[in-house]
Amino acid sequence: MHIPKLVMFDLDGTLARSKQPLTDEMADCLTELLTKTRIAVISGGALPQFLSQIVEQLPKDANLSNLYLLPTSGAALYEYIDAAWKKIYEERLSDKEATDIEAVLRAAGKETGHINFSEPSYGERIEHRGAQVTLSALGQQAPVDEKEAWDPDRSKRDALHAHVSSHLPTYTVKIGGKTSIDVTKQNIDKAYGIHKLCERIGVPEADTLYVGDELRSGGNDEAAYKTGAQTHPVTSPEDTIQLIHELVS
Ligand SMILES: [Mg+2]
Missing domain, CATH: 3.30.1240.20 (Eukaryotic phosphomannomutase, cap domain)
Structure with missing residues (x-):
């Protein structure tokens, strides 16, 4: 399977159960995928939730420079620069x-x-x-x-x-x-986050794969359809693991 230049994942229901940490198997899969391409996670949670659910579950030597975090549904973007998570933008409410x-x-x-x-x-x-x-x-x-x-x-x-x-x-x-x-x-949703990240890192949306468990009408991944990204619906984290195995094989 061709590996896209960027693979974006929803978090809850896609990489992990609601607010639960990644399983060891999922952490291993993501670590391997990080050696081959760039990964982004976009979800409604705040940054501390991302750090405890995802980053703290990855091994120390994971290639975090290939990982992008978009908390609050894409209203903010963090990159790992000089061993720290740096805020690139945040559309804060007053x-x-x-x-x-x-x-x-x-x-x-x-x-x-x-x-x-x-x-x-x-x-x-x-x-x-x-x-x-x-x-x-x-x-x-x-x-x-x-x-x-x-x-x-x-x-x-x-x-x-x-x-x-x-x-x-x-x-x-x-x-x-x-x-x-x-x-x-207004207009802050997962499509906004996808547009902003692709533009910043210079990856065409067409070479981005979006993976989520609610890629349907009214679902919280629906906004991905407004972008040029390819989409891959999953039903569970186990389903996502299957997809990652196909991507890296
Ligand atoms: Mg979800």
Whole structure:
């Protein structure tokens, strides 16, 4: 199989289970792929989440200079330069913008009836991530099984998304993970991150492969279809491992 000049991966559901570290097998696969081409990871999480889920699971001698991290759905880009993760850009929200967004997220939880903020949660329900404000219905540290059981048919997230979108028409509002809604500046999405990274490192989008578990209408990888990148849907991290084996063989 021809190896693209850049392989971009979604994180949760594609490289790892929701908020879980890479498995040893996945870490080995990515380490091998990093010796052959450039890899980017793009996801709604913030940088610390990327470091603990991905970077800290890779061996010390992994070729990190070939790894690009795009947290907050592509609103920021980090590169590994001189043994440190350097921010290349970040489309930050102002404090006022973030506060206004939080108020709308809280109102959406109440008015849809899907989130009662006075009930206990697993960590904070609202997180300010610099370029993004994220609402997590059960809290940031909720167990995966509970998150997967919360909204299996997406109806709660669809209702929250509709409410927030209608009240924040000048922002981009996305369903993030199994329980979350992400808000960023307008036109910031995974397509933006793909465009910015390809331009910066001089790789044609046509020679980029995007891999994600939600490459479908309404899914959080859908924006990849707005770019020139090739796309490869996967169903799980195990499926992604198969693809990487094909790429490196
Ligand atoms: Mg995913």
